[in-house]
Amino acid sequence: MTIPQHPGDAATYAERVTQHVPALHDLHRMTGLLLAERVPASGRILVLGAGGGLELRALAERYPGWRFDGVDPSSVMLDQARETVGDLMDRVALHEGYIDDAPEGPFDGAVCLLTLHFLARDERLRTLCSLGRLLRSGAPLVVAHHSFPNDDAQSDLWLRRNADLLISRGVAPSQAEQGIETMKTRLPVLSPWEDEGVLREAGFGAVQLFFAAFTFKGWVGVRD
Structure with a gap:
C-alpha cells in the first residue's frame, strides 16, 4: 500500500484509500481470483507494500489455506x-523494510498494490527483478498503481479526471487540487505501455491489463 507521510495518516488510512481508489474492494477480490488461478490451496504469498493490511485481510479471509509474508518500510x-x-495474523508474518528485506522464497505468488508509483523506473525495475527471484517459475504477480500517459496534455487530462472523481466523492476541491500538484511533482508515474515494458524486462511473461479506473491501472504477469 501507499506510505503515509506522518503517523497521523495511518489512523485514517483505510478510509482515505477506499475513497481515493475506485472499486478498491473489487480490486482486492480480483487480485485473489487472479492469484488463485495458479497458487495452490496451501500457497505462500508475498505482499510488497503491505502497510495498512487491507489486501492482506481481504486475501486471508477468502483463501484460508494461504500463508502471507508482508513487507513495508513503515513501522507505523x-x-x-x-x-x-x-484474528488472521496467525497466517501472516510482517517484515519492516523493502524488497531486499523480504524473507527467502520460493513464493507461490506475489502482490504489489498502490506502491510501485513511488519508484522511478530504474528502482522499479530493480525491485521487480528482486521480487521475481523470490518466486517459483510460473508464479503469478499482481500489481496495481497510478499509471497514465505522461505527455503534458494527456497527463493533465487524467489528473483532472482523477481530481473530479474525488470531489464527486466528497473530497474538498482544494485538497483534490493539491493532490494533482503532488502527483505531478512527487510521483514518478510511468505510462501504461512503459509499465508493461518494465514488467516484461523484469522477467514476467503473459502480462495482461485487468484493471483500469481513471489514473489507476492493474496488471497480472507470470514469472518466467
Whole structure:
C-alpha cells in the first residue's frame, strides 16, 4: 500500500484509500481470483507494500489455506496492518523494510498494490527483478498503481479526471487540487505501455491489463 507521510495518516488510512481508489474492494477480490488461478490451496504469498493490511485481510479471509509474508518500510503502517488483519495474523508474518528485506522464497505468488508509483523506473525495475527471484517459475504477480500517459496534455487530462472523481466523492476541491500538484511533482508515474515494458524486462511473461479506473491501472504477469 501507499506510505503515509506522518503517523497521523495511518489512523485514517483505510478510509482515505477506499475513497481515493475506485472499486478498491473489487480490486482486492480480483487480485485473489487472479492469484488463485495458479497458487495452490496451501500457497505462500508475498505482499510488497503491505502497510495498512487491507489486501492482506481481504486475501486471508477468502483463501484460508494461504500463508502471507508482508513487507513495508513503515513501522507505523505495519502496526496498522496488524490491527486490520486481527484474528488472521496467525497466517501472516510482517517484515519492516523493502524488497531486499523480504524473507527467502520460493513464493507461490506475489502482490504489489498502490506502491510501485513511488519508484522511478530504474528502482522499479530493480525491485521487480528482486521480487521475481523470490518466486517459483510460473508464479503469478499482481500489481496495481497510478499509471497514465505522461505527455503534458494527456497527463493533465487524467489528473483532472482523477481530481473530479474525488470531489464527486466528497473530497474538498482544494485538497483534490493539491493532490494533482503532488502527483505531478512527487510521483514518478510511468505510462501504461512503459509499465508493461518494465514488467516484461523484469522477467514476467503473459502480462495482461485487468484493471483500469481513471489514473489507476492493474496488471497480472507470470514469472518466467
